[in-house]
Amino acid sequence: MTDTGRVTWIAAAVLLGAMAGGALVQNASDAVRLSGQDQHELYVSSPNVLRRLCLGYTGLMADIYWTRAVQYFGYQHHRQSGDFRLLAPLLQVTTQLDPHMLPPYQFGANFLAQQPPNGAGLPGEALSLLQYGIQNNPDQWRLYYNLGFVYFTEFKDYAKAANAFALGAKLPVTNEFMPVLAARMAQHAGEFDTSRMLWYTAYESSKDPRVRQNAVDHLLALRVDEDVTRLEELVLKFRQRTGHNPANMGDLERAGFIRGAPVDPNGKPYRMTTDGRIEVQDPKAIPYITKGLSHPVADSPLRPSL
Amino acid sequence: MPAIEILDLEKSYTVGFWRGREKQALRPLRLTIEQGEVFGFLGPNGAGKTTTLKLLMGLVSPSRGTARILGMGVDNPRVRAQIGFLPEQPYFYDYLTAEELLNYYAQLSGLTFKDRATRVAAITDRVGLTEAAKTPLRKFSKGMLQRVGLAQAILHEPKVVFLDEPMSGLDPMGRREVRELIQQLRSEGKTVFFSTHILSDAEALCDRVGIIHEGELRGVGAVAQLTARSQGKVEIIFCATSVPAGLTSLGAEARVNGEMVNAVVPESRQEEAMEILRHARLRIVSLNPVRASLEEYYLEALRPAESRMGAGA
Amino acid sequence: MNSRIRLVAFNTFREAVRDRVLYNLIAFAVLMSVAAILVGQISIDVERLVVVNLGLTAVSLFGVVIAIFIGIGLVSKEIERRTLYTVLSRPVRRWEFVVGKFLGLTGTLVVNTFFMAIGVFLALLYVAHKFERADYSVLAALYFIVLEFVIVCALALFFSSFSTPIMSAVFTFALFAVGSLAEDLRAFAKAATGFTSLIATALTHVVPNFAAFNVINQAAHGDAIPARLILYNTLYAVLYSAMAISGAVLIFQRRNLK
Numbered sequence: 001m002t003d004t005g006r007v008t009w010i011a012a013a014v015l016l017g018a019m020a021g022g023a024l025v026q027n028a029s030d031a032v033r034l035s036g037q038d039q040h041e042l043y044v045s046s047p048n049v050l051r052r053l054c055l056g057y058t059g060l061m062a063d064i065y066w067t068r069a070v071q072y073f074g075y076q077h078h079r080q081s082g083d084f085r086l087l088a089p090l091l092q093v094t095t096q097l098d099p100h101m102l103p104p105y106q107f108g109a110n111f112l113a114q115q116p117p118n119g120a121g122l123p124g125e126a127l128s129l130l131q132y133g134i135q136n137n138p139d140q141w142r143l144y145y146n147l148g149f150v151y152f153t154e155f156k157d158y159a160k161a162a163n164a165f166a167l168g169a170k171l172p173v174t175n176e177f178m179p180v181l182a183a184r185m186a187q188h189a190g191e192f193d194t195s196r197m198l199w200y201t202a203y204e205s206s207k208d209p210r211v212r213q214n215a216v217d218h219l220l221a222l223r224v225d226e227d228v229t230r231l232e233e234l235v236l237k238f239r240q241r242t243g244h245n246p247a248n249m250g251d252l253e254r255a256g257f258i259r260g261a262p263v264d265p266n267g268k269p270y271r272m273t274t275d276g277r278i279e280v281q282d283p284k285a286i287p288y289i290t291k292g293l294s295h296p297v298a299d300s301p302l303r304p305s306l
Numbered sequence: 307m308p309a310i311e312i313l314d315l316e317k318s319y320t321v322g323f324w325r326g327r328e329k330q331a332l333r334p335l336r337l338t339i340e341q342g343e344v345f346g347f348l349g350p351n352g353a354g355k356t357t358t359l360k361l362l363m364g365l366v367s368p369s370r371g372t373a374r375i376l377g378m379g380v381d382n383p384r385v386r387a388q389i390g391f392l393p394e395q396p397y398f399y400d401y402l403t404a405e406e407l408l409n410y411y412a413q414l415s416g417l418t419f420k421d422r423a424t425r426v427a428a429i430t431d432r433v434g435l436t437e438a439a440k441t442p443l444r445k446f447s448k449g450m451l452q453r454v455g456l457a458q459a460i461l462h463e464p465k466v467v468f469l470d471e472p473m474s475g476l477d478p479m480g481r482r483e484v485r486e487l488i489q490q491l492r493s494e495g496k497t498v499f500f501s502t503h504i505l506s507d508a509e510a511l512c513d514r515v516g517i518i519h520e521g522e523l524r525g526v527g528a529v530a531q532l533t534a535r536s537q538g539k540v541e542i543i544f545c546a547t548s549v550p551a552g553l554t555s556l557g558a559e560a561r562v563n564g565e566m567v568n569a570v571v572p573e574s575r576q577e578e579a580m581e582i583l584r585h586a587r588l589r590i591v592s593l594n595p596v597r598a599s600l601e602e603y604y605l606e607a608l609r610p611a612e613s614r615m616g617a618g619a
Numbered sequence: 620m621n622s623r624i625r626l627v628a629f630n631t632f633r634e635a636v637r638d639r640v641l642y643n644l645i646a647f648a649v650l651m652s653v654a655a656i657l658v659g660q661i662s663i664d665v666e667r668l669v670v671v672n673l674g675l676t677a678v679s680l681f682g683v684v685i686a687i688f689i690g691i692g693l694v695s696k697e698i699e700r701r702t703l704y705t706v707l708s709r710p711v712r713r714w715e716f717v718v719g720k721f722l723g724l725t726g727t728l729v730v731n732t733f734f735m736a737i738g739v740f741l742a743l744l745y746v747a748h749k750f751e752r753a754d755y756s757v758l759a760a761l762y763f764i765v766l767e768f769v770i771v772c773a774l775a776l777f778f779s780s781f782s783t784p785i786m787s788a789v790f791t792f793a794l795f796a797v798g799s800l801a802e803d804l805r806a807f808a809k810a811a812t813g814f815t816s817l818i819a820t821a822l823t824h825v826v827p828n829f830a831a832f833n834v835i836n837q838a839a840h841g842d843a844i845p846a847r848l849i850l851y852n853t854l855y856a857v858l859y860s861a862m863a864i865s866g867a868v869l870i871f872q873r874r875n876l877k
Contacts, residue, residue: 004381004872007714011865011872018862022855023824029831029851064803071806363708366875383710391708397701399630401637413626414709458705 050093062098065090069104070210073111077118084120088112091129099136102143105129106206109146110214113154118214118287123154141175142205144168148181149202158185177201192226220265221288224280227262228291231270231278234258245276264292307377309466309497310339310362314371317357331357333522334371339499339514341465344492346508347501348604349518355501356394358518359470362499363391375466387416390459394470396451400444404435404454407443408461415462425461433457434483448475456487467491469500473507485511509600517607524607532603540576542569543591544583552582570596623711624719631723635689636730643685644734650677651738667747671757671839674739678732679764679835686728686768687791690775694720695784703876714868721776721864728768736761753841759849760838766856767832771795773863774827780867781874794826801828827859 050061069090076084091108094101111119113126130147137143148164151157162185169178177197184194196219203215234257238246246252249261249272261269268281270292280292317332332354339345347355360366362373364380378385398407408426417425430439433453438446446454452475459467472488473481488511491498502508508515509529516526525532546567549560553569556579560569571579573595583590654673697703707713739757744750774794778787797804804826808819832852834844 003383003712007712007872008869011714011868015862015865015869018858018865019824022858022862025851025855025858026828026831029848029855032845032847032851064800067803067806067810070810360876363704365704365707367873383712386708387710389708391705393701393704396705398705399634399702401634410626410630411705411709414623414706414711416710455705 050097058097062094062101065094065097066101066104069094069107073107080117082116084111084116084122087120088122088125088129095129095132099133102133102137102140103206103208105133105143106146106208106211109150110202110211113150123150126150126154139171139173141168141171141173141178144171145175145178145201145205148185149198152185152198161185175201175204177204192222196222217286218288221286221290224264224286224289225291227264227270228278228280228289231258231262232276235272235276235278239276245274246272248272307341308338309341309343309376310337310345310499311374312337312358312362312371313373315358315361315368315373316370317361317366318369330521332361335518335523337516337523337526339497341497342492342495343513344488344498344511345500346512346515347499347518348503348505348508348515349501350503350608353518354521355518356470357521359391359393359468359499359501362468363389387462388465390462390464390467392452392455392459392467392469392472394474395448396455398443398451398454401442403440403442404430404446404457405439407454408457411458412461417462425463429457429461432487449477449480452476452480456484460491464496466497466499469498471502472500473502473504481507505600505604515600517604519608525603529600532600539570539596540573540579541592541594541596542571542579542583543567543593544569545589545591546586550582550586550588552586553579556582566591621715623715624722627711627716627719628721628723628726631693631720632726634693635724635727638689638692643681644731647677647681647735648738651742654742667743667841668839670739670742670746671760672835674742675757675760675764675835675838678735678739678761679767679833681735682728682732682764682768683771683795685731686724686771687775687788687795689727690724690772690791691779691784691788693724694776695779695782695787698779698874698876699784701876707876713872717776717780717864717868717871721772721860721867724772724776725769728772729765732761732765732768751841756834756838756841756844759844760834762849763832763834763852766852767829769856770798770827770829770859770863773860773867777863777867777870780871795829798827798829799833800830801826802830828855831855 069087072090073084073087076082076087088108091104091112094104108126108129112129113119113121113123115121127147127150130143130150133143134140134147144164144167148161148168151161151164162182165178165182165185168174169182177200181194181197181201184191184197199215199218199222203212203219206212206215231252234252235246238252238255238257241255246255249258249269252258252272253260263269264280264286266282266285271279271281273279273294278292279294280286280289283289283293312335314334314336315332316330316334318328318330321327321329335358347358349355357366361368362375362380364386367381373380375385376388402410405426408429409422412422412426430436433456435450435453435457438450443451443454452472456469456472459469469488472484476484485507488498488500492511512529514526514528515532517524544567545565546562547565548562549558549567549569553560553571556571556575558569558571558575558579560567569579576593580590580593651674654670703716707716739761740750740754743754743757771791775787775791778790782790801823804819805823805828808816808823811819831848834848837844
């Protein structure tokens with residue numbers, strides 16, 4: 001092979017090898033960097049300084065910070081760390097750089113407000129973010145929806161929620177559920193149907209796949225809560241009729257209260273405990289459920305039945 | 307082993323970004339130069355002389371064909387230890403002094419530490435740069451830069467030396483020095499391949515010349531043979547005070563010097579001229595062939611192919 | 620090491636030293652002194668922070684600009700100006716030339732950074748009146764900055780192998796800008812789908828990741844820099860430079876010099 005030919009082969013091999021090696025090192029380096037250094041993720045935390053620094057390219061900067069916010073949340077959520085302290089500042093910087101970008105507000109409404117490990121647990125921050133958003137985008141029904149949503153789910157302040165939904169309902173472009181939600185806040189706030197409507201509207205209000213998935217998860221959890229509540233009412237009825245708890249699901253079925261074995265959204269049958277409570281077989285697979293969870297001392301064999 | 311073998315070396319460029327016209331800088335060139343020869347490569351500007359040199363130096367890769375120097379392919383780095391190159395209007399690193407540049411180049415050419423100092427000093431002397439040796443090159447005039455160029459080309463005692471327009475930018479004194487240098491190189495047994503468009507230099511120095519025009523080799527041969535091949539003339543000196551009528555009608559150029567006349571007639575009309583003079587009973591002093599100058603051959607080689615005669619290697 | 624590579628490297632270094640480097644050092648020294656004096660007016664705790672942040676950022680930015688301009692001047696311009704003809708007609712191989720240029724260039728920048736670093740440490744001494752343990756992280760930050768320069772030099776050389784001086788400078792600077800945002804590019808690649816994701820991921824392997832080398836803020840706060848990071852960054856700089864230089868060699872091998 002000529003001298004040139006040999007050099008070409010060696011150089012090509014080095015190039016490809018170095019590229020591959022570089023990719024590997026980058027991944028290894030990530031582990032070291034991101035674990036210890038995420039508190040400096042923000043680089044510049046003052047939006048005004050940032051706005052000047054980026055020489056007017058605020059749109060691009062906003063996009064960059066939005067990408068960072070999403071990636072940050074995803075990373076922390078994946079690690080189950082429960083630590084989302086940078087989420088609020090990241091979203092604030094994003095919206096200050098570009099107040100008309102809607103997805104950050106919706107993202108904040110969902111994931112800033114929710115309790116850990118699925119959210120930052122900062123509903124107050126979510127409120128300020130949304131209020132800022134409404135100030136800058138007064139004709140966006142989705143933002144009013146998000147506001148009412150946060151009041152409802154996190155603060156249980158049904159009056160303020162109703163107010164927000166009502167304001168949103170008055171807009172020229174709005175969603176058909178808004179006036180209904182406003183009305184229901186007053187009387188039927190604690191009902192399953194209201195929650196279901198709320199989450200369904202959340203699903204419809206956003207195109208962000210994360211927000212939609214979150215809404216779906218909540219809807220499924222609602223179904224579980226409803227199922228468990230209904231089943232426990234039936235257990236009560238059985239006890240009233242027979243004077244003792246049903247031994248298992250089969251008893252309820254034979255007594256004519258249910259048809260077939262009821263299953264949760266994952267297809268797993270609900271379990272009945274010896275003291276007549278209904279439990280979900282695999283609660284970890286269904287986030288956000290508030291019923292059907294076992295008590296901390298439930299596995300003690302000496303616990304007497306009710 | 308020949309010093310330089312060029313086998314159907316060809317180079318074309320695509321000109322123009324989208325349409326890509328092909329421009330042939332060098333048509334297939336076939337040439338062999340023996341060791342110890344001084345070969346002149348003649349041609350007008352843009353003929354392909356520099357392209358040929360760049361191909362031989364490996365600065366440019368050929369579209370087709372190969373070339374060998376001292377039996378090794380031109381892309382073999384080892385061959386470059388045996389050759390020296392002076393490019394046309396050379397540029398050098400401004401910030402170095404002449405001495406530093408020559409030292410750098412000497413090292414790159416593989417001269418050992420011992421040899422280097424003596425060689426550099428000797429070469430600086432030989433090209434007449436001793437005084438300016440420690441001056442930065444950016445202060446050098448064109449003529450001085452040319453000398454540096456020559457120095458770096460022969461510094462490592464290469465067997466084959468390539469010079470692209472070595473006389474350019476030099477005053478007559480400088481040109482004479484370069485001519486002497488080339489002659490010295492020849493007496494040292496080195497092969498010299500140089501391109502020029504100054505015919506008198508080629509005539510004086512070269513064993514053989516090649517004429518190139520529009521990328522094509524139009525003629526190659528020893529100077530004497532080439533000039534002999536084209537139409538020669540004879541010079542007749544005879545005693546007379548005026549030019550006989552018959553001679554002028556033959557196309558003679560005549561000059562009267564007191565009692566002698568110098569008449570130059572085409573070789574083909576020599577017999578007729580002699581007849582006229584005998585008839586006029588004029589005494590002939592001498593009859594000598596006048597060699598056609600290389601210039602005539604050159605100009606003829608440059609003419610478009612159809613109207614050329616006697617051209618070709 | 621191959622003696623020809625060493626020769627080319629040393630010659631490159633010599634040119635840089637004689638040509639431009641000194642001026643920027645003076646400018647930098649002036650900047651650092653002024654900054655240190657001004658900073659002395661602020662309260663004690665912040666002084667160190669500002670000097671380190673300002674000093675290291677200045678070293679980094681100055682250095683990148685110098686790396687680009689010297690790099691371009693030393694290679695792209697040389698190719699354009701035909702100084703190369705007499706060099707390449709010698710037994711030097713083209714790849715040796717490229718590697719030698721690279722080493723000379725990085726050598727210049729290391730020396731340059733060394734002097735600028737002295738400026739930073741003197742300013743630090745002036746405001747803090749003593750050196751602390753935390754100052755080791757400043758050394759680590761400086762080392763990372765030098766690694767950044769190595770990559771930038773490799774890039775400058777790569778573009779010089781086929782492009783004009785101005786375009787080489789533009790491309791190198793553009794890649795530096797994109798490389799500084801490489802983390803965001805990677806996040807984008809993970810979040811995107813389909814074809815966009817493919818292109819973005821391919822880009823993240825080609826664009827140098829400069830975010831990993833920027834520990835200036837940490838050094839300013841006196842945080843320790845993990846040893847593993849030092850190892851990884853060194854590896855990455857070596858690998859990436861090898862990639863760019865072999866690219867330059869491949870291109871330069873074939874190049875027809877005008």
